[in-house]
Amino acid sequence: MTRTIRIGTRGSALALTQTGTIADALRAAGENVEIVKVSTPGDRDQRTSVSEIGVGVFTSALREALLNKQVDVAVHSYKDLPTAPEPGIVLAAVPRREDPRDALIARDGLTLGELPPGSKVGTGAARRVSQLRALGLGLEIVPIRGNIDTRLRKVADGELDAVVLARAGLARLGRAGEITETLDPIQMLPAPAQGALAVECRVDDVDIEHLLRSTVDDEATRAAVTAERAMLAALEAGCSAPVGALAEVVEDLDADGSVVERVSLRGVAAAGLDGESVEMVRASAVADKSEAERLGRDLAAELLDLGAGALSGPGRNSR
Numbered sequence: 001m002t003r004t005i006r007i008g009t010r011g012s013a014l015a016l017t018q019t020g021t022i023a024d025a026l027r028a029a030g031e032n033v034e035i036v037k038v039s040t041p042g043d044r045d046q047r048t049s050v051s052e053i054g055v056g057v058f059t060s061a062l063r064e065a066l067l068n069k070q071v072d073v074a075v076h077s078y079k080d081l082p083t084a085p086e087p088g089i090v091l092a093a094v095p096r097r098e099d100p101r102d103a104l105i106a107r108d109g110l111t112l113g114e115l116p117p118g119s120k121v122g123t124g125a126a127r128r129v130s131q132l133r134a135l136g137l138g139l140e141i142v143p144i145r146g147n148i149d150t151r152l153r154k155v156a157d158g159e160l161d162a163v164v165l166a167r168a169g170l171a172r173l174g175r176a177g178e179i180t181e182t183l184d185p186i187q188m189l190p191a192p193a194q195g196a197l198a199v200e201c202r203v204d205d206v207d208i209e210h211l212l213r214s215t216v217d218d219e220a221t222r223a224a225v226t227a228e229r230a231m232l233a234a235l236e237a238g239c240s241a242p243v244g245a246l247a248e249v250v251e252d253l254d255a256d257g258s259v260v261e262r263v264s265l266r267g268v269a270a271a272g273l274d275g276e277s278v279e280m281v282r283a284s285a286v287a288d289k290s291e292a293e294r295l296g297r298d299l300a301a302e303l304l305d306l307g308a309g310a311l312s313g314p315g316r317n318s319r
Ligand SMILES: NCc1[nH]cc(CCC(=O)O)c1CC(=O)O
Pocket: 077, 078, 079, 080, 164, 165, 166, 167, 168, 169, 170, 193, 194, 195, 196, 197, 319
C-alpha cells in the first residue's frame, strides 16, 4: 500500500496557494498527497488586532494538528511562527523564497514619496507603522486587519489612500500588478523571514523529514532566514515588536582567492516611541554562511547597544 502524505494548511487563499507549491513538489517526487484545511483562531476572529490575540495565532492550531497526527506536514508563512521552538516538531524545509520586500499599493499609481501629507495608509504591523513614521512624511497610519483581498479593497473603495503588504503574498495571489512601489529596504526592512515558508513535520517522522529536505529545502534561503530569525529571537521580540531584518547570501572572495558564500544581514528596531515620533536604530554585518545564527545574535546585540527595545507606546505586532 502506498502512503498518502497529509499536508495541513490554513484555509486562506494565500495559505492554499503556498501549500499547493509544496504539494506539487512532493507529487513531482512521486508521492501521494492530500491537503487538509485547518481553521485557526486568527482566521475566525477578523476584528481583534493580531497584537491582542497573540503571537502564533495563525500557526498554533496547525502545529496541534501535526502533533495530533491529523496531518503529517504543516506549511506556514515563516514570519508568522513564534521564535521559540515547538517540542516534537522539526523545521524540515525552507523553500526558496520570493522577493522578501514590502510593497505599497496606492491610489492613482502613487509612490510613497508622492503621497501628500495626511494620506491614510493602512497597516496593522508595528514594524511597518514605526518605519513609516520614521520617514517623516506626515502620513496618517490607519490600523487594519483582514486578508490581502480585504486590504486591497480598502484602497479600491477610496477608504484608504494606500496599504503596505508583503510583495510575496501579492505575487502568490497573482496581484503583484497592483503594486505601485516596491519599498526599498533602506526605507522599509521586511519582517524577519518574510516571503519564506516553513515546512514542518514531527521529529520522529525521519522519512518525511528527509523527503522534505531533499525535495523542497533551499540552502541559501535557510541561511538567510536563520540569520534574520536569530536576530529577532535575540531581541526577545517574538513576532511582536517593531523589528525588521533582511539577509542575503552573497558570493565573496576568500583571502586565498577562492569563492566563498557569505550572509549579509541588515536589521532595524524601534528604539523609542514617543507619541508620533519614532527613533529607529539600524545596523548591518556580514559573516560566513555557516555562521548565520551567530551573525543574527551579534547584530541583535549591536542593535541593543544602540538602544533597541526601549519600547513604550502602541501595538507591538511586527508583521
Ligand atoms: N501578516 C500576515 C501575513 N503572513 C504572511 C504574509 C505574506 C507572505 C509572506 O510574507 O510570506 C502576510 C501578509 C502580509 O504581511 O502582507
